[in-house]
Amino acid sequence: MKKHIVIIGNGIAGITAARHIRKLSDHSITVISSETRHFFSRTALMYIYMGHMKFEHTKPYEDWFWKKNKIDLVFDHVERIDTIEKKVSLKSGELMAYDDLIIATGSKSNTYDWPGKDLKGVQGLYSYPDLQNMEENTKNIRHAVVVGGGLIGIEVAEMLRSRDIGVTMLVREKEFWSNVLPEEEARMIGHHIRSHHIDLRLSTELKEIISNTEGHVKKVVTSSGDSIDCQFVALCVGVSPNIDWLTGSAIETNRGILVDQFLKTNIDHIFAIGDCVERKYELPGRKTIEQVWYTGRMMGEVVAQTICGNPMPYEPGPWFNSAKFFDIEYQTYGNVPNQTENNLNGFYWEHADGLKAVHVVWEKDSYRFVGINTFGIRMRHACFDAWLQSDKNIHYVMDHLAEANFDPEFFDRYEPEILESFYKTNSEMVPERRNA
Amino acid sequence: MFFQTCFAFLIPEILVRLNKPYFDFKNIWPLDYSFFFDSRINELLANGTLGLFMLGWGIALIILGVPVLVYFFGKRWYCSWVCGCGGLAETLGDPYRQLSNKSLKAWKIERWMIHSVLVFSVVMTAAVLYTYWTGASWFFFVDSYKLREVYGAWIGAGFAGVVGTGFYPVMGNRVWCRFGCPLAAYLGLIQRFKSRFRITTNGGQCISCGNCSTYCEMGIDVRWYAQRGQNIVRSSCVGCGICSSVCPRGVLNLEVKNEKGRLGKEELIGNTN
Known part of the structure; x- marks a missing residue:
């Protein structure tokens, strides 16, 4: 039977779902978004600002793609869902009926109750409109304050520095992104941030944003009482599921939209995927809300199967992620906790230039390999995925580390140096001594 | 840079000074579309062992050098590491690299165009050789002299020269390499199927x-x-x-x-x- 499937949100989750439903079926598909007419890569917003790309370049599919694949795009905003009549009402006044509904509305930037957070020149960065605002807000300015020490914060800092705008970063934690990164690498990234002429202030929070006579930001006051003159403030203190618009609906939410293993909400025929989702069930080593590109994509693949008559539980494999901190690429596979845990051992190697590092973690008793953080050295996802899924031990991983290297030809290789340092601090692991 | 300086400029000039044929050891037919022209062949044949070696070298590059090196390294061994057009594209043309069209349509045009040029160059060469062996200028129903004239003017000068570099700011720095170069087409076929x-x-x-x-x-x-x-x-x-x-x-x-x-x-x- 041919169904009408309505997808709210044209980000990576919603679009992946649409594409896979099209691959698997002849259902009619409508994707509604009020952000942009066509799917673009949110992760590339910074490159538009920095002049590396134009907006057009960030669209992964040419505009004819959607019509050819019979995926209807509607540029409108969903205001309400009628879960009984199975209709969504749009801002334009239209009522659209659905057989299955997929909610993929992503995240929104967090803002806390800081005095002055609504002043002109104060904003977050998540959406394309945010980027357009930032373009306007940062014209001819001298200094900016970035609040938050996470992935968006450092991106915004890099964007501003590319236009030679002075940047002060306020980070609540002891080190940059230290709620995720272990101290060693967090400190290395901190040095790197400072090497890009950013005034990085750790263990410092925003207290107040002060306006000039035109209602525009003039300066900020920090928790340590310092005041910093600035013409722009970026609030980059995380994101939360974009679900406020569901208030009052029958769809069950907590911090995000609650879903079961099949990504179904409490209401039949309504599914939710991507950043806006909170899993009702636990998965080992994973949080119940995961707001990254990859999980959105994977959920899109899975929900398409379920909707097309092949019910499939969402079972992501080992955790992985990546980012880039100015010049330092970061990849992670498995779990490297940010604090030492009793049952785990770790080994950290950092190159003398402070631009490359590797951190591996394994279980003390069983030697089972648990995870790796790698900086400035590219590693193969396929290797680590296989090793994590087959419970390889740390011996195996260190013996085969060179196989996992994914750096381009003619790049220097660091495995000998890493292994030498590893065996120096873990002498019982030297191959000849392992069985002794 | 090294290849261009030594092979395209230094060595040929030295050869000329020594009263030997001007020969660019790294230029390969069909990019070097005049390699099999009668004047070139006669010049090489008139230069004894060295000339014969040059002729042999040129032919060996075509039938052995290209496939073997593409198999082991990919087309880049020529297009990025050796070729003069490529060298110009990667240096003078580098600021324009983002201007190449990424659409599916452009890819379709590219495949038709570059392979047409390859066919054209092969037919033209066959006609020229036919004329060389038989002395007859009519190859089937075309005049081989006219054919080489058309190829030289429109492909050699017009496409490779005028469009190939002049259109850097319009169609990106590899416009010739992408849409026109018959050698790139040949290298590409091998890269696609046997590399x-x-x-x-x-x-x-x-x-x-x-x-x-x-x-x-x-x-x-x-x-x-x-x-x-x-x-x-x-x-x-x-x-x-x-x-x-x-x-x-x-x-x-x-x-x-x-x-x-x-x-x-x-x-x-x-x-x-």
Whole structure:
């Protein structure tokens, strides 16, 4: 039977779902978004600002793609869902009926109750409109304050520095992104941030944003009482599921939209995927809300199967992620906790230039390999995925580390140096001594 | 730079000073479309052992050098490491690399056009050789002198020269290499079907940002492959490596490996089911 499937949100989750439903079926598909007419890569917003790309370049599919694949795009905003009549009402006044509904509305930037957070020149960065605002807000300015020490914060800092705008970063934690990164690498990234002429202030929070006579930001006051003159403030203190618009609906939410293993909400025929989702069930080593590109994509693949008559539980494999901190690429596979845990051992190697590092973690008793953080050295996802899924031990991983290297030809290789340092601090692991 | 300086300029000039034929040891037919012209062949034959060696060398490059080197290194051994047009494109043309058209339509035009030029150059050469052996200027129903004149003027001078460099600011720096060069077409056919070279994508790490596609001078929509976890095996790829360099997530890598599994499965690592 041919169904009408309505997808709210044209980000990576919603679009992946649409594409896979099209691959698997002849259902009619409508994707509604009020952000942009066509799917673009949110992760590339910074490159538009920095002049590396134009907006057009960030669209992964040419505009004819959607019509050819019979995926209807509607540029409108969903205001309400009628879960009984199975209709969504749009801002334009239209009522659209659905057989299955997929909610993929992503995240929104967090803002806390800081005095002055609504002043002109104060904003977050998540959406394309945010980027357009930032373009306007940062014209001819001298200094900016970035609040938050996470992935968006450092991106915004890099964007501003590319236009030679002075940047002060306020980070609540002891080190940059230290709620995720272990101290060693967090400190290395901190040095790197400072090497890009950013005034990085750790263990410092925003207290107040002060306006000039035109209602525009003039300066900020920090928790340590310092005041910093600035013409722009970026609030980059995380994101939360974009679900406020569901208030009052029958769809069950907590911090995000609650879903079961099949990504179904409490209401039949309504599914939710991507950043806006909170899993009702636990998965080992994973949080119940995961707001990254990859999980959105994977959920899109899975929900398409379920909707097309092949019910499939969402079972992501080992955790992985990546980012880039100015010049330092970061990849992670498995779990490297940010604090030492009793049952785990770790080994950290950092190159003398402070631009490359590797951190591996394994279980003390069983030697089972648990995870790796790698900086400035590219590693193969396929290797680590296989090793994590087959419970390889740390011996195996260190013996085969060179196989996992994914750096381009003619790049220097660091495995000998890493292994030498590893065996120096873990002498019982030297191959000849392992069985002794 | 090294190849251009030594092989295209220094060595030929020295040869001329020594009253030997002007010969660019690294230029290969059919890019060097006049290689089999009667005047060139006669000149080489008139120069004894050295001339014969040059003739043999040129032919060996065509039938052995190209396939073997492309098999082991990919087309880049010529287009990026040796070729003079390529060298100019990567230096003078570098600021224009993002201007190459990435649309599917452009790719279709590219395939028709470059292979047409290849066919044209082969037919033209065959006609010229026919004339050389038989002395008859009519090859089937065309005049081989007219044919080489047309090829020389429109392809050699017009396309490769005027469009090939003059259109850098319009169609990107590899416009000739992409749409016209018959040698690139020949190298590309081998790269596509019989080579160890490929661009590997790294599991599920692609974020579809588009830097790779934007900066590809050959107009390859690299992201199309990367975001579906597929290796990139394209005849046009000159292996410049920019996609790997600009990728912010370490997804792309130029690799030379066993041919088996080269095209790769379309696979994004992530879901276990």
